[in-house]
Amino acid sequence: MKKTRSFFMVPYLVWIALFVIAPLILILYQSLTNNQGQFTLQNYVTYGTSWTYLKMTINSFWYALLITAVTLLISYPTAYFLSKTKRQQLWLLLIILPTWINLLLKAYAFIGLLSRSGTVNQFLTFIGVGPKQLLFTDFSFLLVASYIEIPFMILPIYNAIVQLDPALINASRDLGATNLQTFTKVVFPLTISGVKAGIQAVFIPSLSLFMITRLIGGNRVITLGTAIEEHFLTTMNWGMGSTIGVVLIVMMFIMMALTNDRKKKRQEVLPNEKSEG
Amino acid sequence: MKKVKVSSIYLILVFVLLYAPIFYLIFFSFNQGGDMNQFTGFTWEHYATLFADQRMIQIVLNTLLLALLSSLVATLVGTFGALGIAARKQKRLRSTFLTLNNVLMVSPDVIIGASFLILFTSLGISLGFGSVLISHIAFSIPIVVLLVLPKVNELDPALLNAAQDLGATRWQTFSRVIVPFITPGIFSGFFMAFTYSLDDFAVTFFVTGNGFATLAVEIYSRARQGISLEINALSAVMFVFALVLVVGYYFIDQYSRTRRQKRKNHQKAGVMIP
Amino acid sequence: MEKPIIELKQITKRYDDGFTALENINMTIEPGKFYSLLGPSGSGKTTILRIIAGFTDASEGEVWFEGKKINALPANQRKVNTVFQNYALFPHMDVFDNVAFGLTLKKMPKKEIRERVVNALKVVQLPGYANREISELSGGQQQRVAIARAIVNEPKVLLLDEPLSALDMKLRKDMQYELRELQQRLKITFIFVTHDQEEALAMSDEIFVMNDGKVLQSGTPVDIYDEPINHFVANFIGESNILPGKMVQDFEVQFVGKSFECADAGMRPNEKVEVVLRPEDLDITTPEQGKLVVKVDTQLFRGDHFEIVAYDDDENEWLIHSTNPVKDGKQIGLTFEPEDIHVMRFGEKETDFDARLEQYEEE
Numbered sequence: 001m002k003k004t005r006s007f008f009m010v011p012y013l014v015w016i017a018l019f020v021i022a023p024l025i026l027i028l029y030q031s032l033t034n035n036q037g038q039f040t041l042q043n044y045v046t047y048g049t050s051w052t053y054l055k056m057t058i059n060s061f062w063y064a065l066l067i068t069a070v071t072l073l074i075s076y077p078t079a080y081f082l083s084k085t086k087r088q089q090l091w092l093l094l095i096i097l098p099t100w101i102n103l104l105l106k107a108y109a110f111i112g113l114l115s116r117s118g119t120v121n122q123f124l125t126f127i128g129v130g131p132k133q134l135l136f137t138d139f140s141f142l143l144v145a146s147y148i149e150i151p152f153m154i155l156p157i158y159n160a161i162v163q164l165d166p167a168l169i170n171a172s173r174d175l176g177a178t179n180l181q182t183f184t185k186v187v188f189p190l191t192i193s194g195v196k197a198g199i200q201a202v203f204i205p206s207l208s209l210f211m212i213t214r215l216i217g218g219n220r221v222i223t224l225g226t227a228i229e230e231h232f233l234t235t236m237n238w239g240m241g242s243t244i245g246v247v248l249i250v251m252m253f254i255m256m257a258l259t260n261d262r263k264k265k266r267q268e269v270l271p272n273e274k275s276e277g
Numbered sequence: 278m279k280k281v282k283v284s285s286i287y288l289i290l291v292f293v294l295l296y297a298p299i300f301y302l303i304f305f306s307f308n309q310g311g312d313m314n315q316f317t318g319f320t321w322e323h324y325a326t327l328f329a330d331q332r333m334i335q336i337v338l339n340t341l342l343l344a345l346l347s348s349l350v351a352t353l354v355g356t357f358g359a360l361g362i363a364a365r366k367q368k369r370l371r372s373t374f375l376t377l378n379n380v381l382m383v384s385p386d387v388i389i390g391a392s393f394l395i396l397f398t399s400l401g402i403s404l405g406f407g408s409v410l411i412s413h414i415a416f417s418i419p420i421v422v423l424l425v426l427p428k429v430n431e432l433d434p435a436l437l438n439a440a441q442d443l444g445a446t447r448w449q450t451f452s453r454v455i456v457p458f459i460t461p462g463i464f465s466g467f468f469m470a471f472t473y474s475l476d477d478f479a480v481t482f483f484v485t486g487n488g489f490a491t492l493a494v495e496i497y498s499r500a501r502q503g504i505s506l507e508i509n510a511l512s513a514v515m516f517v518f519a520l521v522l523v524v525g526y527y528f529i530d531q532y533s534r535t536r537r538q539k540r541k542n543h544q545k546a547g548v549m550i551p
Numbered sequence: 552m553e554k555p556i557i558e559l560k561q562i563t564k565r566y567d568d569g570f571t572a573l574e575n576i577n578m579t580i581e582p583g584k585f586y587s588l589l590g591p592s593g594s595g596k597t598t599i600l601r602i603i604a605g606f607t608d609a610s611e612g613e614v615w616f617e618g619k620k621i622n623a624l625p626a627n628q629r630k631v632n633t634v635f636q637n638y639a640l641f642p643h644m645d646v647f648d649n650v651a652f653g654l655t656l657k658k659m660p661k662k663e664i665r666e667r668v669v670n671a672l673k674v675v676q677l678p679g680y681a682n683r684e685i686s687e688l689s690g691g692q693q694q695r696v697a698i699a700r701a702i703v704n705e706p707k708v709l710l711l712d713e714p715l716s717a718l719d720m721k722l723r724k725d726m727q728y729e730l731r732e733l734q735q736r737l738k739i740t741f742i743f744v745t746h747d748q749e750e751a752l753a754m755s756d757e758i759f760v761m762n763d764g765k766v767l768q769s770g771t772p773v774d775i776y777d778e779p780i781n782h783f784v785a786n787f788i789g790e791s792n793i794l795p796g797k798m799v800q801d802f803e804v805q806f807v808g809k810s811f812e813c814a815d816a817g818m819r820p821n822e823k824v825e826v827v828l829r830p831e832d833l834d835i836t837t838p839e840q841g842k843l844v845v846k847v848d849t850q851l852f853r854g855d856h857f858e859i860v861a862y863d864d865d866e867n868e869w870l871i872h873s874t875n876p877v878k879d880g881k882q883i884g885l886t887f888e889p890e891d892i893h894v895m896r897f898g899e900k901e902t903d904f905d906a907r908l909e910q911y912e913e914e
Contacts, residue, residue, distance in 0.1 A: 012358030019415040020380050023392030030395055078291045081284035089530065093523050098295050100519040102493050104478055105512040108500045109298035112305065112313030119301065150295065167639035170606045173626040174633045175653035175704060189643045208385035211478060215500055225387045232391050232483065245388050252383065
């Protein structure tokens with residue numbers, strides 16, 4: 001059985017080698033070569049000394065931070081109120097439903113909504129503000145990206161909130177805490193793991209949403225993702241594209257290290273340990 | 278009582294925000310005017326165009342075929358992967374496997390797309406349906422593993438001993454005890470893999486050549502050219518499709534829940550239900 | 552009678568789906584006593600606790616605390632504290648912060664908080680545990696922390712929701728002593744919810760026996776054990792032989808086809824009744840000397856006694872506790888005193904029961 005089981009695992013091991021380890025090595029290797037295939041650190045030097053690249057990185061980081069903050073502010077109360085409703089399963093499915101609509105279609109909807117003579121501008125004209133350039137601005141990128149990411153922030157927070165033992169809230173009130181004190185001292189600290197998971201789920205993709213910047217952000221290279229796409233598919237400078245990719249991967253690891261929940265890790269290990277015994 | 282109202286107003290507002298763009302698209306799919314600015318009259322014309330669009334229908338079929346094939350293969354590989362990981366005795370080896378498994382889960386799509394593009398080029402694999410299929414299988418495997426693994430871990434070793442004790446061979450134990458037990462995990466893994474594939478744009482965009490397009494890639498290129506109400510009609514159709522799936526899922530879930538509940542009650546009352 | 556600290560007046564709790572959890576509950580709780588709410592799961596005992604604590608509202612009726620109606624008072628302003636079933640300790644805080652939680656909310660000086668927390672931990676016999684994480688504690692230790700967290704606030708009433716149910720047998724017995732001792736030392740009112748009749752009998756000054764959202768009987772453990780009001784209470788509290796019978800006249804009851812002298816009265820002549828005989832009140836003798844003759848079926852050794860199951864000629868099952876073993880299959884005689892027979896009327900309410908008891912006991 002041992003041997004047969006190992007035999008069935010072979011495709012999975014091949015997958016790990018070929019599609020997990022090899023790509024990481026390849027992208028690192030590519031970032032260390034120039035267009036002639038020679039080993040060089042030039043890409044990193046260019047990246048580190050070019051104000052354009054650095055500014056773009058800071059911008060991308062800043063936008064991702066804003067998008068994460070906006071979605072968090074909207075999502076936490078949503079998840080909290082959602083956990084108090086009846087028919088939670090139905091409401092939850094209604095939150096998930098929009099994620100099943102391809103994000104390009106949602107972006108496309110905003111092209112119509114935000115265009116020069118679109119619905120939002122019609123409304124702005126109607127209330128006397130007059131039409132504004134909405135599409136192809138930083139604002140429109142932030143808006144659409146936040147819109148798309150909201151469900152991905154709500155779900156982990158909701159999961160953390162419903163896992164909260166309601167007896168703890170009663171205990172807190174029993175010991176004299178007001179609603180606000182119960183929230184700040186008990187509910188929020190105990191659901192922080194959901195918030196962290198939500199930040200992980202939103203921040204990294206926000207660094208790399210190149211299609212939104214292309215469709216809504218006005219074809220400007222304003223995120224790391226757009227830069228990578230441009231270098232790989234337009235200017236064909238794979239070396240530089242890979243370098244930015246490595247930067248993105250490093251950022252990703254930093255983000256994961258910052259938001260990793262040690263306590264939660266401990267709990268996750270437990271079931272495995274049980275199966276061992 | 279007042280507090281309840283504040284929360285429901287907030288929730289309604291969020292739901293309106295979430296659905297406004299989608300309903301906006303659907304609303305204008307019936308517009309005679311040809312743009313998304315002024316609704317000038319009702320028409321089915323854009324739906325007629327959509328269903329007569331040979332290229333679009335071919336692409337939809339391609340996308341579905343791709344999703345089906347890739348999720349089937351990913352489910353198979355991932356399930357055996359999960360069984361294999363769970364069978365490892367050393368804790369460190371298991372957590373190494375899990376870490377490697379999760380790399381693709383947390384990597385941004387552009388990184389996956391770009392690195393797969395490098396991989397295919399260096400292996401000399403030509404870009405097209407094949408490269409897209411392989412990529413979809415590759416990024417769907419980890420989610421299958423993550424959904425099957427908890428079920429495998431839940432498997433009580435005593436259950437396997439019991440099966441062997443009752444005379445089952447190793448193969449019978451596998452096919453009659455292990456597989457039925459982890460089937461819910463396998464199904465949800467397959468389902469997630471299917472939606473991952475349908476939903477993907479970025480990875481496909483990197484590894485598809487000129488000849489092959491999925492729905493997402495096609496929408497992207499059409500959307501870049503501007504507004505075409507055929508896309509509105511398409512999103513309406515897709516929304517209805519997703520809605521049917523979600524509502525169906527909800528009712529099946531509710532149904533099985535009440536059945537379970539009923540069964541429990543009957544058991545309490547001492548009545549057996551076959 | 553002392554001035555009551557808590558009064559429940561005609562409390563009814565109905566849920567949206569029409570389920571009635573509590574029906575017309577009246578309770579008077581005096582200060583400094585140990586009360587138990589005893590009943591099977593779903594009998595509504597925890598709901599009463601939640602209504603007193605303020606976690607849920609009564610649909611009808613009034614809750615009074617120290618002479619004031621407190622229906623509208625939120626939980627955080629009530630002078631009661633709760634020990635929860637699964638302790639509900641805050642997992643993100645250590646032992647000290649858990650116990651100090653209520654005091655810090657009151658903005659008490661740090662030094663005083665420290666003193667009182669240390670003292671509370673001493674009371675529950677966990678000195679030196681202040682900096683432990685909750686996850687490092689055993690079930691029994693968590694239990695003690697939960698009690699410390701509640702009593703550190705010096706509540707007038709401590710509510711305990713099945714606090715011992717998660718502990719193993721040995722620990723549970725130890726904690727019963729400790730809780731009783733703690734209550735007598737602190738001299739505050741304990742309201743203790745349990746489904747374990749032994750626990751309730753051992754610890755309480757007074758017990759409320761509940762079923763289906765109603766209080767069936769209240770009284771001291773001895774009263775309830777000796778004079779259960781109906782079949783349910785007799786069956787739920789202790790072990791008993793319950794037989795159908797007929798009250799021939801005052802102080803004479805008929806069952807298993809024979810008439811016996813008894814200590815009950817105040818019923819209609821020839822009224823159909825139920826008769827309770829506790830297994831430990833049945834004494835074994837020779838078949839000739841026995842008031843009843845039964846045949847031994849099985850017996851189990853219970854450590855401090857033998858539990859004997861026997862059948863009479865009418866196939867009625869008899870449970871007997873005896874310090875000496877008997878032979879399986881042997882015919883034995885059973886004797887008992889007239890006071891050992893307890894007669895229960897069908898559908899008698901607690902107030903009528905008490906009135907009747909008073910009436911004929913005076914005679």
